Amino acid sequence: MDFMRKTIERLGLGDYTYLPEAFLERRPNASMEDARREMEMAIFGVVDELLAKTRVKGRDIGIVVVNCCIFSVAPSLSSMVVNRYKMKEGVISYNLSGMGCTAGLLAINLAKQLLQVHHNCYALVVSTESISQNCYTGNDPSKIIINCAFRVGGAAILLSNRPSDQSSSKYQLIHTIYTHTANSDKSYNCITLEEDTDGHLGVTVNKDLLRAAITAIQSNIASLAPLVLPVSEQVRYLRNYVMRRLRVGANIQPYVPDFKRVIDHFLPHVGAKQVLDALQKKLGFTEGDMEASRMTLYRFGNTSSSSVWYALAYAEAKGRISRGDRVWQMAFGSGFKCCSVIWRAIGSVDRRDQVIGNVWSDEIDEFPVDLNNDPKNNAPFYFSPN
Known part of the structure; x- marks a missing residue:
């Protein structure tokens, strides 16, 4: 306990x-x-x-x-x-x-x-x-x-x-990108449904999870980038990649494309605080960019495959979806798999229209809550060494 x-x-x-x-x-x-x-x-x-x-x-x-x-x-x-x-x-x-x-x-x-x-x-x-x-x-x-x-x-x-x-819909589906990394044993075995030594059935999460998640996400982003990024960002990314491959500079860091130039709302799966932290650091997003996902995790927990929709509902309830906005939903899970979906808002989502049928409606004004001043949310977390 x-x-x-x-x-x-x-x-x-x-x-x-x-x-x-x-x-x-x-x-x-x-x-x-x-x-x-x-x-x-x-x-x-x-x-x-x-x-x-x-x-x-x-x-x-x-x-x-x-x-x-x-x-x-x-x-x-x-x-x-x-x-x-x-x-x-x-x-x-x-x-x-x-x-x-x-x-x-x-x-x-x-x-x-x-x-x-x-x-x-x-x-x-x-x-x-x-x-x-x-x-x-x-x-x-x-x-x-x-x-x-x-x-x-x-x-x-x-x-x-x-x-x-077309005129009555909220979003237009633009891209779906799917990545599967089960060819790696570590990725394949990081989340497994199995019995323990006493015969109790449960899902094992081992120490390779975070590494497997980052690998799958990086591969997914590499496939998504050419579809959404402007040519200037693609050129910078390619030049950085070639220089690192040729070892022109031993300390050259991988170039992280500026997705905020083409993405208005980033809504990743809310697996855990540690995964959201890693994603934010990797992609260069701000705390404001991560707000919807962090509040979803805090309020509803990890609801598995539906979590990205709770995060979208948060952005809608806050009245942040404007006509033409691009929404990037990203989900990742056992296998290990990662999938990205890009939507374009057909019209602005009026906050007043979300009073009925939005899971956040009754309490949206109470969010965001300040997680940084809560000591328990800053404690280190370690996976079992199994």
């Missing part, structure tokens, strides 16, 4: 995140029914709000993609959505599992490819994670970290390729 308390403090979580009922038992032992109830609460809650806001009927949706890493059930979660909203028999549905925190943006990429084939169509993407059956009840510190970081959450996104929806 002492290890868990210290870990929660160092990961950057606040005191008001959400856990499922099964975690509150004296001896947590979540059943299939507990996990299913959690999924119904999260999925039906966000989809109900989405359909009410967009005034789209379930029968009008042609594509459904649901992602949840750990919880696998029959009928599938995607079938649960089809049944609940009485979608037509010809609906195309996919259920993604085992894809980690990256799955939410991977689902967007999949929906995008399906929309390129199926015209005049709506695609519903639902991102969530089952916390009930993720509860680790053993004593291996490398597995207890998951209990400390992950919290209940979910998001639903509606995409369309119908010309009539």
Whole structure:
């Protein structure tokens, strides 16, 4: 318990995140029914709000993609959505599992490819994670970290390729970039679902995680940069790369492109405070640039694949999204994988329009909170040496 308390403090979580009922038992032992109830609460809650806001009927949706890493059930979660909203028999549905925190943006990429084939169509993407059956009840510190970081959450996104929806949509999807580094054993093994020596199932997080994350992120950024950066930045990056390869200067540091010239909002997955710190330093972003993600981590914890949508909702609730703004969402997770999605705001998002249906609406004026003056958020954090 002492290890868990210290870990929660160092990961950057606040005191008001959400856990499922099964975690509150004296001896947590979540059943299939507990996990299913959690999924119904999260999925039906966000989809109900989405359909009410967009005034789209379930029968009008042609594509459904649901992602949840750990919880696998029959009928599938995607079938649960089809049944609940009485979608037509010809609906195309996919259920993604085992894809980690990256799955939410991977689902967007999949929906995008399906929309390129199926015209005049709506695609519903639902991102969530089952916390009930993720509860680790053993004593291996490398597995207890998951209990400390992950919290209940979910998001639903509606995409369309119908010309009539262009003026009423919030964003236009510009780029999706996907990187997979499982060819490296260290990347592949840094997050693993396995049993401990006493037979307790849990997710092991080892000391290679941060290194694997940075490697995957760097590769993803290298693929993204030519698509979004101006020619001047690309030339500087290429010149620096050639000079370092030729060892013209032994102390030449890698050139970090100025993404702030083309990106207005950077919203990375909120895995942990340490990962956000590393990203901020690597890309040269300010505390203001990282505010949405840090506040999401503090208020809601790591909600896995849906966390990037909580961060976007924060920026919307603050009234910071203006017409033409480019939003960069980045997610990374087990495998090890990294995915970036670039959106362009079609119109300004009026803060007053976010009163209903925005998860931050009731408390947005209380944020940001000052994390720098809280000693627990500045304590060093170390992964288990397993």
